[in-house]
Amino acid sequence: MTTKYTEDHEWARQDGDLIVVGITDYAQNELGDIVFVELPEVEQELSLGTEAAVIESVKAAGEVKSPVSGVVAEINSALEDEPEKVNDSPEGDGWFYKVKPSGNTDFDQLMDAEAYADFLESLS
Amino acid sequence: MNDTESLKHTPLLDLHKSANAKIVPFAGYAMPVNYELGIIKEHLHTREKAGLFDVSHMGQISIQGNNAASLLENLIPVDIQSLSVGRQKYGLFLNEKGGILDDLMIINRGDEIILVVNAACKTADFDYLQTHLGDKLSIRKLDDKALLALQGPMAGTVAERVSGEDLSDMKFMNVREISFQGITCLVSRSGYTGEDGFEISVANEYVTDLARMLLAESEVELIGLGARDSLRLEAGLCLYGHDLSQDTTPIEANLNWAISPKRRSSGERAGGFPGSDIILSQMPKNVSRLLVGLLPQSKAPVREGVTITDKDGNVVGEITSGGFSPSLGYPISMGYVDIDYATVGTELLAMVRNKPLPVNVAKSTFVPHRYHR
Numbered sequence: 001m002t003t004k005y006t007e008d009h010e011w012a013r014q015d016g017d018l019i020v021v022g023i024t025d026y027a028q029n030e031l032g033d034i035v036f037v038e039l040p041e042v043e044q045e046l047s048l049g050t051e052a053a054v055i056e057s058v059k060a061a062g063e064v065k066s067p068v069s070g071v072v073a074e075i076n077s078a079l080e081d082e083p084e085k086v087n088d089s090p091e092g093d094g095w096f097y098k099v100k101p102s103g104n105t106d107f108d109q110l111m112d113a114e115a116y117a118d119f120l121e122s123l124s
Numbered sequence: 125m126n127d128t129e130s131l132k133h134t135p136l137l138d139l140h141k142s143a144n145a146k147i148v149p150f151a152g153y154a155m156p157v158n159y160e161l162g163i164i165k166e167h168l169h170t171r172e173k174a175g176l177f178d179v180s181h182m183g184q185i186s187i188q189g190n191n192a193a194s195l196l197e198n199l200i201p202v203d204i205q206s207l208s209v210g211r212q213k214y215g216l217f218l219n220e221k222g223g224i225l226d227d228l229m230i231i232n233r234g235d236e237i238i239l240v241v242n243a244a245c246k247t248a249d250f251d252y253l254q255t256h257l258g259d260k261l262s263i264r265k266l267d268d269k270a271l272l273a274l275q276g277p278m279a280g281t282v283a284e285r286v287s288g289e290d291l292s293d294m295k296f297m298n299v300r301e302i303s304f305q306g307i308t309c310l311v312s313r314s315g316y317t318g319e320d321g322f323e324i325s326v327a328n329e330y331v332t333d334l335a336r337m338l339l340a341e342s343e344v345e346l347i348g349l350g351a352r353d354s355l356r357l358e359a360g361l362c363l364y365g366h367d368l369s370q371d372t373t374p375i376e377a378n379l380n381w382a383i384s385p386k387r388r389s390s391g392e393r394a395g396g397f398p399g400s401d402i403i404l405s406q407m408p409k410n411v412s413r414l415l416v417g418l419l420p421q422s423k424a425p426v427r428e429g430v431t432i433t434d435k436d437g438n439v440v441g442e443i444t445s446g447g448f449s450p451s452l453g454y455p456i457s458m459g460y461v462d463i464d465y466a467t468v469g470t471e472l473l474a475m476v477r478n479k480p481l482p483v484n485v486a487k488s489t490f491v492p493h494r495y496h497r
Protein backbone atom coordinates (compact mmCIF):
# COMPACT_ATOMS: atom_id res chain seq x y z
CA MET A 1 0.00 0.00 0.00
CA THR A 2 1.83 3.06 -1.26
CA THR A 3 1.10 6.40 0.43
CA LYS A 4 1.80 9.62 -1.43
CA TYR A 5 1.60 13.27 -0.44
CA THR A 6 0.74 16.74 -1.75
CA GLU A 7 2.25 20.15 -1.05
CA ASP A 8 -1.08 21.05 0.57
CA HIS A 9 -0.44 18.31 3.15
CA GLU A 10 -2.96 15.74 2.00
CA TRP A 11 -2.04 12.09 1.83
CA ALA A 12 -3.38 9.55 -0.69
CA ARG A 13 -3.08 5.80 -0.23
CA GLN A 14 -3.88 3.02 -2.66
CA ASP A 15 -6.51 0.61 -1.32
CA GLY A 16 -7.39 -1.93 -4.02
CA ASP A 17 -8.77 0.08 -6.92
CA LEU A 18 -9.63 3.00 -4.62
CA ILE A 19 -7.51 5.80 -3.19
CA VAL A 20 -7.99 6.84 0.45
CA VAL A 21 -7.48 10.52 1.19
CA GLY A 22 -6.69 12.38 4.42
CA ILE A 23 -4.52 15.13 5.86
CA THR A 24 -1.03 14.63 7.20
CA ASP A 25 0.15 14.78 10.78
CA TYR A 26 1.88 18.07 9.92
CA ALA A 27 -1.45 19.51 8.70
CA GLN A 28 -3.44 18.46 11.76
CA ASN A 29 -0.73 19.85 14.01
CA GLU A 30 -0.76 23.18 12.16
CA LEU A 31 -4.56 23.38 12.32
CA GLY A 32 -4.81 22.49 16.00
CA ASP A 33 -7.96 21.09 17.59
CA ILE A 34 -10.30 20.12 14.75
CA VAL A 35 -13.96 20.75 15.58
CA PHE A 36 -15.81 20.29 12.28
CA VAL A 37 -15.38 18.34 9.07
CA GLU A 38 -17.57 18.64 5.98
CA LEU A 39 -17.13 15.63 3.72
CA PRO A 40 -17.92 15.28 0.01
CA GLU A 41 -20.99 13.32 -1.10
CA VAL A 42 -20.67 9.72 -2.24
CA GLU A 43 -20.69 9.66 -6.07
CA GLN A 44 -19.55 13.28 -6.18
CA GLU A 45 -17.04 13.90 -8.95
CA LEU A 46 -13.81 15.49 -7.82
CA SER A 47 -11.16 16.98 -10.02
CA LEU A 48 -7.52 17.27 -9.11
CA GLY A 49 -6.79 20.22 -6.83
CA THR A 50 -10.38 21.28 -6.20
CA GLU A 51 -12.03 21.49 -2.78
CA ALA A 52 -13.16 18.06 -1.63
CA ALA A 53 -13.77 18.66 2.09
CA VAL A 54 -13.77 21.45 4.64
CA ILE A 55 -11.91 21.28 7.96
CA GLU A 56 -12.48 23.73 10.77
CA SER A 57 -10.20 23.93 13.75
CA VAL A 58 -10.78 26.13 16.78
CA LYS A 59 -8.56 28.69 15.10
CA ALA A 60 -9.49 28.65 11.43
CA ALA A 61 -11.14 26.99 8.45
CA GLY A 62 -9.16 24.96 5.94
CA GLU A 63 -9.88 22.70 3.02
CA VAL A 64 -8.85 19.36 1.64
CA LYS A 65 -7.98 19.63 -2.04
CA SER A 66 -8.48 16.46 -3.96
CA PRO A 67 -5.08 14.91 -4.68
CA VAL A 68 -6.53 12.95 -7.62
CA SER A 69 -9.47 13.23 -10.02
CA GLY A 70 -12.21 10.66 -9.64
CA VAL A 71 -15.56 9.76 -8.09
CA VAL A 72 -16.14 9.53 -4.33
CA ALA A 73 -16.82 5.89 -3.38
CA GLU A 74 -17.00 6.10 0.41
CA ILE A 75 -16.80 8.76 3.13
CA ASN A 76 -15.67 8.53 6.74
CA SER A 77 -18.98 9.62 8.30
CA ALA A 78 -17.57 9.05 11.79
CA LEU A 79 -15.74 12.37 11.43
CA GLU A 80 -19.04 14.24 11.48
CA ASP A 81 -19.52 13.35 15.16
CA GLU A 82 -15.87 12.85 16.08
CA PRO A 83 -13.78 15.32 14.07
CA GLU A 84 -11.06 14.99 16.72
CA LYS A 85 -10.16 11.65 15.11
CA VAL A 86 -8.29 13.72 12.52
CA ASN A 87 -6.03 15.05 15.29
CA ASP A 88 -5.71 11.70 17.05
CA SER A 89 -5.04 9.56 13.98
CA PRO A 90 -4.59 11.66 10.84
CA GLU A 91 -3.32 8.81 8.67
CA GLY A 92 -5.52 6.12 10.30
CA ASP A 93 -9.07 6.54 11.69
CA GLY A 94 -8.99 10.17 10.61
CA TRP A 95 -9.20 9.43 6.86
CA PHE A 96 -11.68 11.59 4.93
CA TYR A 97 -12.92 9.73 1.86
CA LYS A 98 -12.15 7.05 -0.71
CA VAL A 99 -12.18 7.90 -4.37
CA LYS A 100 -12.26 5.78 -7.52
CA PRO A 101 -9.58 7.52 -9.56
CA SER A 102 -10.22 8.39 -13.18
CA GLY A 103 -6.69 7.28 -14.08
CA ASN A 104 -3.30 6.50 -12.57
CA THR A 105 -1.41 9.62 -13.66
CA ASP A 106 -2.56 11.94 -10.85
CA PHE A 107 -1.51 9.49 -8.16
CA ASP A 108 1.81 8.70 -9.79
CA GLN A 109 2.75 12.36 -9.87
CA LEU A 110 2.30 12.91 -6.10
CA MET A 111 5.29 13.05 -3.75
CA ASP A 112 6.48 9.86 -2.10
CA ALA A 113 7.19 9.80 1.65
CA GLU A 114 10.82 10.78 1.19
CA ALA A 115 10.02 13.72 -1.07
CA TYR A 116 7.32 14.90 1.34
CA ALA A 117 9.78 14.71 4.25
CA ASP A 118 12.19 16.86 2.23
CA PHE A 119 9.36 19.26 1.45
CA LEU A 120 8.49 19.59 5.16
CA GLU A 121 12.17 20.18 5.89
CA SER A 122 12.17 23.04 3.38
CA LEU A 123 9.30 24.72 5.27
CA SER A 124 11.05 24.86 8.62
CA MET B 125 9.97 30.42 9.58
CA ASN B 126 11.52 33.71 10.58
CA ASP B 127 8.50 35.94 10.17
CA THR B 128 8.22 36.57 13.90
CA GLU B 129 11.72 38.01 14.23
CA SER B 130 10.82 41.57 13.32
CA LEU B 131 8.09 41.59 15.94
CA LYS B 132 8.18 43.10 19.39
CA HIS B 133 7.95 40.68 22.25
CA THR B 134 7.02 40.64 25.92
CA PRO B 135 9.53 39.80 28.68
CA LEU B 136 8.02 36.30 28.76
CA LEU B 137 8.92 35.20 25.23
CA ASP B 138 11.64 32.85 26.46
CA LEU B 139 9.22 31.30 28.95
CA HIS B 140 6.67 30.79 26.15
CA LYS B 141 9.30 29.17 23.96
CA SER B 142 10.49 26.90 26.75
CA ALA B 143 6.86 25.81 27.18
CA ASN B 144 6.78 24.92 23.45
CA ALA B 145 4.27 27.63 22.59
CA LYS B 146 3.15 28.11 19.03
CA ILE B 147 4.17 31.73 18.47
CA VAL B 148 2.18 33.96 16.11
CA PRO B 149 2.17 37.67 15.30
CA PHE B 150 -0.52 39.56 17.22
CA ALA B 151 -0.79 43.37 17.26
CA GLY B 152 2.89 43.61 16.33
CA TYR B 153 4.00 41.19 19.05
CA ALA B 154 5.26 37.62 18.91
CA MET B 155 2.65 35.99 21.15
CA PRO B 156 1.71 32.42 22.16
CA VAL B 157 -1.50 31.30 20.47
CA ASN B 158 -1.38 27.99 22.33
CA TYR B 159 0.97 25.72 24.23
CA GLU B 160 1.30 21.94 24.17
CA LEU B 161 -2.17 21.35 25.65
CA GLY B 162 -3.83 23.04 22.66
CA ILE B 163 -6.65 25.57 22.63
CA ILE B 164 -9.52 23.30 23.74
CA LYS B 165 -7.72 21.80 26.75
CA GLU B 166 -6.31 25.20 27.74
CA HIS B 167 -9.79 26.67 27.55
CA LEU B 168 -11.35 23.90 29.64
CA HIS B 169 -8.52 24.05 32.15
CA THR B 170 -9.23 27.76 32.70
CA ARG B 171 -12.93 27.05 33.27
CA GLU B 172 -12.11 24.21 35.70
CA LYS B 173 -9.00 25.39 37.53
CA ALA B 174 -6.75 28.36 36.76
CA GLY B 175 -5.01 29.65 33.67
CA LEU B 176 -2.08 32.06 33.44
CA PHE B 177 -2.06 34.44 30.46
CA ASP B 178 0.72 36.78 29.34
CA VAL B 179 -1.06 39.98 28.34
CA SER B 180 2.01 42.20 28.59
CA HIS B 181 1.43 43.40 25.04
CA MET B 182 -1.45 45.50 26.34
CA GLY B 183 -0.82 49.17 27.08
CA GLN B 184 -0.61 50.53 30.61
CA ILE B 185 -0.74 54.31 30.89
CA SER B 186 -0.37 56.44 34.04
CA ILE B 187 -2.16 59.78 34.28
CA GLN B 188 -1.37 62.29 37.01
CA GLY B 189 -2.25 65.88 37.74
CA ASN B 190 -4.91 68.14 39.14
CA ASN B 191 -8.46 67.27 38.14
CA ALA B 192 -7.28 64.19 36.23
CA ALA B 193 -10.64 62.43 36.73
CA SER B 194 -12.70 65.37 35.57
CA LEU B 195 -10.43 66.03 32.58
CA LEU B 196 -10.58 62.38 31.52
CA GLU B 197 -14.36 62.63 31.59
CA ASN B 198 -14.02 64.91 28.54
CA LEU B 199 -12.87 61.81 26.63
CA ILE B 200 -14.60 58.89 28.37
CA PRO B 201 -18.39 58.52 29.01
CA VAL B 202 -17.85 57.27 32.53
CA ASP B 203 -18.34 58.83 35.97
CA ILE B 204 -14.64 58.80 36.79
CA GLN B 205 -14.96 61.43 39.53
CA SER B 206 -16.95 59.00 41.69
CA LEU B 207 -14.59 56.09 41.06
CA SER B 208 -13.28 55.18 44.52
CA VAL B 209 -9.60 54.72 45.20
CA GLY B 210 -8.85 51.03 44.70
CA ARG B 211 -11.63 50.51 42.16
CA GLN B 212 -11.60 49.89 38.42
CA LYS B 213 -14.21 50.60 35.74
CA TYR B 214 -14.68 49.76 32.08
CA GLY B 215 -14.49 52.71 29.70
CA LEU B 216 -14.34 53.72 26.04
CA PHE B 217 -12.53 56.24 23.87
CA LEU B 218 -14.89 57.62 21.23
CA ASN B 219 -14.76 59.63 18.03
CA GLU B 220 -17.01 62.55 17.11
CA LYS B 221 -19.47 60.17 15.44
CA GLY B 222 -19.79 58.11 18.60
CA GLY B 223 -17.66 55.33 17.11
CA ILE B 224 -15.38 53.42 19.47
CA LEU B 225 -11.64 54.19 19.25
CA ASP B 226 -10.73 51.67 21.94
CA ASP B 227 -12.13 50.02 25.04
CA LEU B 228 -10.14 50.16 28.24
CA MET B 229 -9.99 49.78 32.00
CA ILE B 230 -9.73 52.81 34.29
CA ILE B 231 -8.09 52.32 37.69
CA ASN B 232 -8.13 54.90 40.48
CA ARG B 233 -4.91 54.65 42.48
CA GLY B 234 -5.48 57.82 44.47
CA ASP B 235 -2.41 59.72 43.32
CA GLU B 236 -2.78 58.52 39.73
CA ILE B 237 -5.24 57.06 37.28
CA ILE B 238 -4.05 54.04 35.32
CA LEU B 239 -5.56 53.08 32.00
CA VAL B 240 -5.15 49.60 30.52
CA VAL B 241 -5.72 49.66 26.75
CA ASN B 242 -5.62 47.25 23.82
CA ALA B 243 -2.22 46.40 22.34
CA ALA B 244 -3.19 47.32 18.78
CA CYS B 245 -4.47 50.74 19.91
CA LYS B 246 -1.93 51.68 22.55
CA THR B 247 0.21 54.06 20.50
CA ALA B 248 -2.85 55.82 19.09
CA ASP B 249 -4.41 55.99 22.55
CA PHE B 250 -1.30 57.54 24.05
CA ASP B 251 -1.09 60.14 21.27
CA TYR B 252 -4.79 60.85 21.68
CA LEU B 253 -4.37 61.45 25.41
CA GLN B 254 -1.31 63.65 24.81
CA THR B 255 -3.14 65.70 22.21
CA HIS B 256 -6.19 66.33 24.36
CA LEU B 257 -4.80 66.39 27.89
CA GLY B 258 -1.01 66.58 27.50
CA ASP B 259 -0.84 70.28 28.40
CA LYS B 260 -2.76 69.78 31.66
CA LEU B 261 -1.76 66.31 32.87
CA SER B 262 1.31 64.13 33.07
CA ILE B 263 0.74 61.12 30.83
CA ARG B 264 3.25 58.25 30.94
CA LYS B 265 3.50 54.93 29.18
CA LEU B 266 4.26 52.24 31.73
CA ASP B 267 6.56 50.35 29.38
CA ASP B 268 8.49 49.04 32.36
CA LYS B 269 5.45 47.01 33.44
CA ALA B 270 4.35 43.58 32.28
CA LEU B 271 0.81 42.24 32.74
CA LEU B 272 -0.32 38.73 33.69
CA ALA B 273 -3.87 37.44 33.99
CA LEU B 274 -4.64 34.59 36.38
CA GLN B 275 -8.14 33.37 35.57
CA GLY B 276 -10.43 30.59 36.70
CA PRO B 277 -12.39 29.30 39.69
CA MET B 278 -9.17 28.44 41.55
CA ALA B 279 -7.44 31.76 40.81
CA GLY B 280 -8.43 33.11 44.24
CA THR B 281 -7.13 30.08 46.09
CA VAL B 282 -3.86 30.19 44.17
CA ALA B 283 -3.34 33.92 44.67
CA GLU B 284 -4.05 33.59 48.39
CA ARG B 285 -1.68 30.64 48.78
CA VAL B 286 1.18 32.28 46.88
CA SER B 287 0.79 35.73 48.47
CA GLY B 288 -0.15 34.49 51.94
CA GLU B 289 -2.92 37.09 52.02
CA ASP B 290 -6.65 36.78 52.62
CA LEU B 291 -8.21 38.11 49.43
CA SER B 292 -11.85 37.26 50.19
CA ASP B 293 -12.70 40.96 50.65
CA MET B 294 -11.13 41.82 47.31
CA LYS B 295 -14.23 41.88 45.12
CA PHE B 296 -14.64 42.00 41.34
CA MET B 297 -13.10 45.24 40.00
CA ASN B 298 -11.26 46.00 43.26
CA VAL B 299 -7.61 46.99 42.83
CA ARG B 300 -4.82 46.75 45.39
CA GLU B 301 -1.14 46.08 45.84
CA ILE B 302 -0.27 42.49 46.62
CA SER B 303 3.18 41.12 47.38
CA PHE B 304 3.81 37.68 45.91
CA GLN B 305 6.77 36.43 47.95
CA GLY B 306 8.46 39.81 47.85
CA ILE B 307 7.39 40.84 44.34
CA THR B 308 5.08 43.83 44.70
CA CYS B 309 2.33 43.96 42.10
CA LEU B 310 -0.68 46.11 41.32
CA VAL B 311 -3.56 43.67 41.07
CA SER B 312 -7.17 44.05 39.95
CA ARG B 313 -9.79 41.37 40.46
CA SER B 314 -10.95 41.22 36.86
CA GLY B 315 -10.28 39.57 33.54
CA TYR B 316 -11.46 38.65 30.09
CA THR B 317 -12.77 35.12 30.54
CA GLY B 318 -15.99 35.51 32.55
CA GLU B 319 -14.30 33.71 35.44
CA ASP B 320 -13.05 35.01 38.76
CA GLY B 321 -9.45 36.07 38.49
CA PHE B 322 -6.80 38.72 38.64
CA GLU B 323 -4.92 41.00 36.29
CA ILE B 324 -1.47 41.55 37.71
CA SER B 325 0.77 44.46 36.73
CA VAL B 326 4.39 43.77 37.64
CA ALA B 327 7.81 45.20 36.76
CA ASN B 328 9.26 43.59 33.60
CA GLU B 329 12.30 42.38 35.53
CA TYR B 330 10.18 40.32 37.95
CA VAL B 331 7.48 38.98 35.64
CA THR B 332 9.31 35.76 34.77
CA ASP B 333 9.88 34.95 38.46
CA LEU B 334 6.24 35.72 39.23
CA ALA B 335 5.00 33.61 36.31
CA ARG B 336 7.16 30.66 37.40
CA MET B 337 5.95 31.08 40.98
CA LEU B 338 2.31 30.88 39.88
CA LEU B 339 2.97 28.04 37.41
CA ALA B 340 4.53 26.03 40.24
CA GLU B 341 1.04 25.73 41.74
CA SER B 342 -0.59 22.50 40.61
CA GLU B 343 -3.83 24.23 39.49
CA VAL B 344 -2.11 26.62 37.08
CA GLU B 345 -1.35 26.11 33.38
CA LEU B 346 -0.10 28.56 30.76
CA ILE B 347 -2.92 29.58 28.42
CA GLY B 348 -2.46 31.18 25.00
CA LEU B 349 -4.32 33.79 23.02
CA GLY B 350 -6.39 31.14 21.21
CA ALA B 351 -8.17 30.10 24.40
CA ARG B 352 -8.29 33.72 25.55
CA ASP B 353 -10.41 34.41 22.47
CA SER B 354 -12.73 31.41 22.89
CA LEU B 355 -13.14 32.14 26.62
CA ARG B 356 -14.10 35.79 26.07
CA LEU B 357 -16.48 34.84 23.24
CA GLU B 358 -18.32 32.36 25.49
CA ALA B 359 -18.57 35.10 28.13
CA GLY B 360 -20.02 37.49 25.53
CA LEU B 361 -17.16 39.98 25.96
CA CYS B 362 -16.42 42.17 22.96
CA LEU B 363 -13.08 42.16 21.15
CA TYR B 364 -11.92 45.52 19.84
CA GLY B 365 -11.22 45.54 16.09
CA HIS B 366 -13.82 42.80 15.61
CA ASP B 367 -17.02 43.39 17.61
CA LEU B 368 -16.16 47.02 18.32
CA SER B 369 -14.68 49.56 15.91
CA GLN B 370 -14.65 53.21 14.89
CA ASP B 371 -17.82 52.47 12.94
CA THR B 372 -19.83 51.05 15.84
CA THR B 373 -21.27 53.06 18.71
CA PRO B 374 -21.50 51.72 22.27
CA ILE B 375 -25.28 51.61 21.96
CA GLU B 376 -25.13 49.51 18.80
CA ALA B 377 -22.63 47.30 20.62
CA ASN B 378 -25.10 46.80 23.48
CA LEU B 379 -22.73 48.54 25.88
CA ASN B 380 -25.30 50.93 27.38
CA TRP B 381 -24.09 49.87 30.84
CA ALA B 382 -20.69 51.41 30.00
CA ILE B 383 -22.25 54.89 29.80
CA SER B 384 -22.44 55.98 33.46
CA PRO B 385 -25.90 57.22 34.56
CA LYS B 386 -24.38 60.60 35.49
CA ARG B 387 -23.20 61.04 31.88
CA ARG B 388 -26.57 60.19 30.32
CA SER B 389 -29.16 62.72 29.14
CA SER B 390 -30.78 63.41 32.50
CA GLY B 391 -27.59 62.89 34.51
CA GLU B 392 -25.62 65.38 36.62
CA ARG B 393 -22.84 65.68 34.04
CA ALA B 394 -24.70 64.65 30.92
CA GLY B 395 -22.69 64.37 27.71
CA GLY B 396 -19.46 66.30 27.27
CA PHE B 397 -17.58 63.41 25.66
CA PRO B 398 -16.82 62.91 21.95
CA GLY B 399 -19.89 61.80 20.03
CA SER B 400 -22.10 62.34 23.08
CA ASP B 401 -24.95 63.91 21.07
CA ILE B 402 -25.18 60.86 18.83
CA ILE B 403 -24.65 58.32 21.60
CA LEU B 404 -27.17 59.86 24.01
CA SER B 405 -29.77 60.24 21.26
CA GLN B 406 -29.36 56.51 20.53
CA MET B 407 -30.13 55.51 24.11
CA PRO B 408 -31.69 53.29 25.17
CA LYS B 409 -32.09 51.42 21.88
CA ASN B 410 -32.69 53.97 19.15
CA VAL B 411 -30.32 52.29 16.69
CA SER B 412 -30.71 50.59 13.34
CA ARG B 413 -28.59 47.57 14.27
CA LEU B 414 -27.52 45.79 17.41
CA LEU B 415 -24.75 43.42 18.48
CA VAL B 416 -26.35 40.09 19.43
CA GLY B 417 -25.37 36.56 20.24
CA LEU B 418 -26.02 34.07 17.44
CA LEU B 419 -26.34 30.33 17.93
CA PRO B 420 -25.58 28.29 14.81
CA GLN B 421 -28.06 25.42 14.56
CA SER B 422 -25.64 23.13 12.71
CA LYS B 423 -22.16 21.95 13.66
CA ALA B 424 -20.22 24.27 11.36
CA PRO B 425 -18.52 27.23 13.06
CA VAL B 426 -19.84 30.56 11.75
CA ARG B 427 -16.98 33.02 11.76
CA GLU B 428 -16.18 36.71 11.42
CA GLY B 429 -17.19 38.22 8.08
CA VAL B 430 -20.03 35.80 7.37
CA THR B 431 -23.18 37.49 6.02
CA ILE B 432 -26.48 37.02 7.87
CA THR B 433 -29.75 37.01 5.96
CA ASP B 434 -33.43 36.62 6.73
CA LYS B 435 -35.33 33.56 5.52
CA ASP B 436 -35.80 35.18 2.10
CA GLY B 437 -32.11 35.82 1.63
CA ASN B 438 -32.16 39.58 2.36
CA VAL B 439 -28.95 40.68 4.06
CA VAL B 440 -29.69 41.71 7.65
CA GLY B 441 -26.29 41.56 9.32
CA GLU B 442 -22.78 40.23 9.65
CA ILE B 443 -20.83 38.03 12.07
CA THR B 444 -18.05 39.84 13.95
CA SER B 445 -16.76 36.94 16.10
CA GLY B 446 -17.47 33.27 15.91
CA GLY B 447 -16.03 29.89 16.54
CA PHE B 448 -16.36 26.66 18.44
CA SER B 449 -17.26 26.81 22.12
CA PRO B 450 -15.13 24.25 23.98
CA SER B 451 -17.30 24.52 27.12
CA LEU B 452 -20.58 23.96 25.28
CA GLY B 453 -19.31 21.66 22.55
CA TYR B 454 -21.00 23.54 19.72
CA PRO B 455 -20.36 26.70 17.70
CA ILE B 456 -21.23 30.19 18.96
CA SER B 457 -21.04 33.59 17.29
CA MET B 458 -21.82 37.24 17.71
CA GLY B 459 -22.57 39.88 15.16
CA TYR B 460 -24.58 42.91 14.19
CA VAL B 461 -28.14 42.48 12.92
CA ASP B 462 -30.81 44.97 11.90
CA ILE B 463 -32.76 45.99 15.01
CA ASP B 464 -35.94 44.33 13.66
CA TYR B 465 -34.15 40.98 13.83
CA ALA B 466 -32.39 41.47 17.17
CA THR B 467 -34.93 39.73 19.41
CA VAL B 468 -33.71 36.56 21.12
CA GLY B 469 -35.09 33.55 19.26
CA THR B 470 -35.26 35.20 15.83
CA GLU B 471 -34.40 32.60 13.18
CA LEU B 472 -31.89 33.80 10.58
CA LEU B 473 -29.47 32.30 8.06
CA ALA B 474 -25.68 32.58 7.89
CA MET B 475 -24.07 32.23 4.47
CA VAL B 476 -21.17 29.86 5.08
CA ARG B 477 -19.31 28.83 1.92
CA ASN B 478 -22.36 29.88 -0.12
CA LYS B 479 -24.64 27.65 1.90
CA PRO B 480 -27.36 29.11 4.13
CA LEU B 481 -27.02 27.66 7.64
CA PRO B 482 -29.67 28.37 10.28
CA VAL B 483 -28.60 30.62 13.18
CA ASN B 484 -30.80 31.86 16.03
CA VAL B 485 -30.43 35.16 17.85
CA ALA B 486 -29.42 34.40 21.43
CA LYS B 487 -28.15 36.05 24.59
CA SER B 488 -24.51 36.91 23.96
CA THR B 489 -23.48 35.59 27.39
CA PHE B 490 -23.25 31.96 26.30
CA VAL B 491 -21.52 30.85 29.51
CA PRO B 492 -22.56 32.62 32.75
CA HIS B 493 -20.04 34.90 34.45
CA ARG B 494 -18.63 33.73 37.78
CA TYR B 495 -17.07 36.89 39.19
CA HIS B 496 -16.15 37.29 42.88
CA ARG B 497 -18.76 39.88 43.84
